[in-house]
Amino acid sequence: MKKITKATIAAAAAGVLLVTGAGTVALWQQLETVEAGTVDTGHLKLTVDDNGVWTDVSGGGDGVPFDPATEQIVPGDSVAYTQTVRIDAEGKNIQGALSVGSLKALPEALQDEVELGLEIDGTADGLSQSGNVISFAEEGVYQVPVKITVTFPAGTAASTPNDTMDQPIDLNALTLTLDQVRS
Numbered sequence: 045m046k047k048i049t050k051a052t053i054a055a056a057a058a059g060v061l062l063v064t065g066a067g068t069v070a071l072w073q074q075l076e077t078v079e080a081g082t083v084d085t086g087h088l089k090l091t092v093d094d095n096g097v098w099t100d101v102s103g104g105g106d107g108v109p110f111d112p113a114t115e116q117i118v119p120g121d122s123v124a125y126t127q128t129v130r131i132d133a134e135g136k137n138i139q140g141a142l143s144v145g146s147l148k149a150l151p152e153a154l155q156d157e158v159e160l161g162l163e164i165d166g167t168a169d170g171l172s173q174s175g176n177v178i179s180f181a182e183e184g185v186y187q188v189p190v191k192i193t194v195t196f197p198a199g200t201a202a203s204t205p206n207d208t209m210d211q212p213i214d215l216n217a218l219t220l221t222l223d224q225v226r227s
Contacts, residue, residue: 086135086183090142090222096127101193119157119208120198124191129220131186139225142178142188144218153207160213161193179225192218 099107100115101124110123117123133140144162165188166173171180178188194213 086138087132088135088138088140088222088224089130089132090220091130091132092127092220093130096125098123098125117194117196119196119204122193122195124193125215126189126191129188129190131180131188131222133180133186134183136183137226138183139181139227140179140222141225142220142222144220150213151211153205154211154213157196157199157204157208158213159193159195159197161195163191163193165189165191190220 098110098112100110100121101107102120102122107124112123129142131140131142142164144164150158150160164173164178166178168186168188170182170184171178171186171188173179180186192215194215
């Protein structure tokens, strides 16, 4: 064989030995365990209980109890559902925002007749409010009052169509979303 061929075969064999670890020379080595403790993750939780209360607020003020299972609204009425939601935020740099999902719970016949409103009270310590978005900038547990208002404005016999009678307004599809944010 030629010297170049022998040199190529020897180089290839050396490369295989190095890649597979065969034929390597071991040098001193020491392994120590670092006892740095444990790092835990935090959490961001939203709790919406069935603690809401319906009231008839047609005359303004706090209103009187209203039972949607047995009572109905008519033009000129305004009813409100108030509830407190709980935000539990834990973590060193936790920040978040509570926002409200769609209020498109009205049947077509009521789209131009009934108004749905939403108020979120973001006045608690550590909270700030911009529109329907509540933000918090540090960990903690926050109680946030939420109020959904259903208003059926008074009209005239000519302006309130009869197809607005016996219509359900389904607020079960209303959603609140709690998102972690980073600034």
